[in-house]
Amino acid sequence: MLTASAGAPVMTSARHLGPGHYAHVVFCVLVFVFLIAPILVVVPLSFNAQPYFTFTEGMLRLDPDAYSLRWYTMVATSDAWLRALANSFLIGGSATALATALGTLAALGLSNPAMPARPLVMGLLISPMVTPVVISAAGMFFFYSTLGLTQTYLGLILAHAALGTPFVVITVTATLTGFDNNLLRAAASLGAGPWRSFRRVQLPIIAPGVASGALFAFATSFDEVVTVLFMGGLEQRTIPREMWAGIREQISPAILAVATLLIIFAVALMVTVEWLRRRSQRERG
Amino acid sequence: MDTQDPSRRPTSGEGAGAKTADVYVEFNGVHKTYDGVTPIVRDLHLTVREGEFLTLLGPSGSGKTTCLMMLAGFEAPSAGAIRIDGRAVDAVPPRKRNIGMVFQNYALFPHMTVGANLAFPLQVRGLDRAAVAERVHRALRLVRLEGFEDRHPNQLSGGQQQRVAIARALVFEPRLVLMDEPLGALDRRLREEMQFEIRRIQRTLGVTVVYVTHDQQEAMAMSDRVAVFNAGRIEQVDSPEVLYEEPRRPFVASFIGDNNLLRGRVAAVDGDTCDVRVGDVVINAFMVTRHEVGDDVVLAVRPERTGLVSEAGTYTNEFVLRVEDMAFLGDHLRVLTNIGGHGFVVKIPNIVGHGGVLAGEGVHIGWATLDCRAMRPPEDESSD
């Protein structure tokens, strides 16, 4: 949802060529380059035929022989990477489901004026977002180890759910402020019980907020490495954890291939969410 | 002549229907406060008859919506009881009350089509597909929106959304429908059209309607009876004609149509009429409630019930009043005069232009005793 749209105003204002205009455009381009270049540079490097992290002479000459898919092949055939991929989706998916359900419930409760101590509860729920991850990870490590949850999938899922929940709470709360509570009264007057009112009236209307919260929660888990370092065992290595190991232990451009795949995945995710949002908006106006 | 109500014309006073068998809704001594201190609705007694169109009319903040919400079950009375069809409903949640509701902003489900909005209450009740489709179609025909099933609410005009909201409140065939200022968001022309439309539908189905508005013309145009609210109390419940002709409280007299209100003191009593001293004049008035010599009263005289006196002795009250200001309004003259120190508006039909009425001059005005009603002043009301 943050993609693409940012550039548009600059393009349209290009018609009015004021004196400061070119400076403005140059500045914007520089910001853009600074943000995007480090990410984009990974993409060509991942097709490097040599085991280096730099552009070879052949690559600069655009010699086809300097490029190859060997790192992609290596990732696709590596047990470690495949397990990391499966782990990331398992942990990320479960943590997202948990965070979305709990965060949505919390946001619904927090939007009720009758709920006592709302700012306090809100602050507590949001705290994982503002606390440095190292601190929460260390805290969780000591707490979870007394419960025997370290080095387990469940432990990581719970930890990531806690980190993802604030995003869901915030996006759903924001969506609920625009929700007309008369709709729930209308549903009740038509005979619907609380569950049916929620499922058929409230949830479809706040769905975009729930979906973007879920997306943020998934992204949080998907690129989280600190709690995995603290709590994950060999079994629970996720993609970021495997990349971390790849950089430290066997420096291999396979990481770049994985990074490229992740970029594509992230873009696809963003596009999907934006598409869903537009569709639901079009239906509703 | 000792009765509480000395009125000579027939009235259907409040509570008159309470003992009859066709009472459908009953508020019995209902109090409501939100914060435990400020009374919002006070000692409310009101009955609605089966098949009746009853309107709650009153200024903003007088507690109309609160009453409707208590009836719908979204708010609980702080004291007193509400009965629907003879059953106390305190413990019945809104969804079990089987009451249709039309909200001011329509509250249509924006993500559902018109058809799905109407089908919703039927699906809740477990009707099968064919029955749902049949009833949805019938309800749309009733509000003259056939063929709109597949539109979304945002693809409809305000008036059409209003019709959908009404259809949705009726489609599950409730016996009672509540409407809270349903026409508030529409422009005047559409509002008048919808007033007739709602009335037509209500008559067709014979459904009981409790309607809320702060527009007295709307209330007069649509209702069988109107309950006039003021600061959480009902001032009077009667048919529009009776409210207009026989207001029993100064608030009703000033809220329904125009009225000159004059404060005075009873100087003499004769049967159900009295002489009231207002400043330096004495006015003969009909007593709405019983008064003794020395009581403070408020007199209400409608501007259009006064007339030019062409021959002395036509009216029981005749005065020569100084014209302070006047406005020519086409079909009538609006003349501001002064009586006993009070501003007094007189409406003179335009039959012969200005009819000799001139600013700064005197004008001979009169009115009948029956068109001048003496009522208890507002601050005494707590005593009855």
Ligand SMILES: Nc1ncnc2c1ncn2[C@@H]1O[C@H](COP(=O)(O)OP(=O)(O)OP(=O)(O)O)[C@@H](O)[C@H]1O
């Ligand atoms: N939920 C609430 N909590 C506290 N006070 C309330 C609540 N709802 C209404 N009130 C107060 O109760 C009083 C009556 O409100 P109500 O909505 O019943 O008036 P109304 O006659 O419907 O007015 P309007 O014509 O403006 O809609 C108002 O003073 C209002 O501030």
Ligand SMILES: [Mg+2]
């Ligand atoms: Mg209201």
